[in-house]
Each structure stands twice: as structure tokens, then as C-alpha cells.
Amino acid sequence: MKALYFAWVRERIGLAEEEIAPPREVVTVRELIDWLSARGEGYAAAFANPATIRAALDKMHAAPDAPIGAAREIAFFPPMTGG
């Protein structure tokens, strides 16, 4: 699946997007965050405070316990500051 990162999540990871292939035991958004956090320092810094991370599955907001299911795209970003 494609992973997209925005704002300071993107800056800390150092990537705007990448292809990821999480193992089958990664079921929820929260589990995917834990799995990504273990990939390196940038990821660990980006996801250090899960309360400040928002996620979207196929461009729809998704809660931490939402199953990733067959989503083709997941995005991680800070709380929104538009408007």
C-alpha cells in the first residue's frame, strides 16, 4: 500500500510518500503506527506522541482502531490547521 506523510510528520520521516508492505499481523491504524515507528529514528520521532497523529484511509479520516483492511492508501498527519 501507499503511505503518505504530511506537514511535520513528512519532515520528521524525510519522505512525502512511499510504498509499504506491513506484515499480516498489522491490522489496525494504531498497529501500523507501531510498526512504522520501529523502522528508524525519523519514524520514531514522527510517531512519538500518537495523540497528535491523525490518519486517513483512502482519503477518509480513520480512527486509531480502524482496520486497514484493503485500503490502497494510508496517510498520516498532524491535527489539521486549515480555514
Added chain:
Amino acid sequence: MAPRPTPAVRVQAEDFDLGREQALLTRGRRDIGALVSFVGLCRDEDGALEALELEHYPGMAEAEICRVADDALERWPLQALTVIHRFGRIQPGEQIVLVLAAARHRADAFAAAEFLMDFLKTRAPFWKKERRADGAPGDWVNAKSEDDAAADRWR
């Protein structure tokens, strides 16, 4: 009951013209009684801000604004709705966001415009980064708990 209008939603780098958008929305209409417009501007309070860089999630930004607009159309009998949100570099004094809500009566138009802004701020995937006038590295703007509280009161 008139058919539900299709909201006009645009996410763009370019500026917008309130008068033009208002004319487009009301063109040929004789049934609109109230048109509420809200324009959000880039604000500098102490001369420290050179510009805001607005990052967005292409595709989801439009989709999420459309979802919020559909929620507004569910709640109020609106006759027309326009939402424009800009991205990219925006300097103090420049426009960031436009909401136009038209209804037969003002209460519905006022309420819908406020609802739209409260939910755009907390749900539309945009992030603001400050560019400082003194060249020092700017910070990402933090989300405000008041904005969450403003959105929560509609639940």
C-alpha cells in the same frame, strides 16, 4: 421542497474574488433571500510573519470539504453553497478561505456558514507553516482546542 443544490467546492493556489463568486452563485436566481459570506484572511499580529505556507492533501482536501458541505446541506435548507480553500504561500492580508451560504432566510445561512468554517478547520486536511520575517525557521501552526470545541458544539 427544492432539489438539494450541488455545492461548488474548489481547492486552489490562486486567489479568489468575493464579488465574482457571489455573482456566480446568485446569477439568474430570484428565490434567494439571504447570502452569508465568510472570508478567512492570513493574519499577522506583531510584524513577525512573512507568510504562511499552506500544505494540503490533494484529493482528500476536496473530498473532505464536500463531505462537510453535504453535512451542512443535510442540516439546513440551503439554496446554494460555495467553498474555496487556497493552498501554497499566502501573505498577511491575503485571503485563505471563502464560504458562501445562500438560503431563503438568514438564520439558516448564518448557521450553515459558521458550521462549515468550524468543520473545515478541524476536518479539512490543510496545515499551516509560518515563514518568519526575520528569516528564522518558522513553526507549524498548532491546532487549537477552541477549534475542536467550536466543532463539538454542533454534535
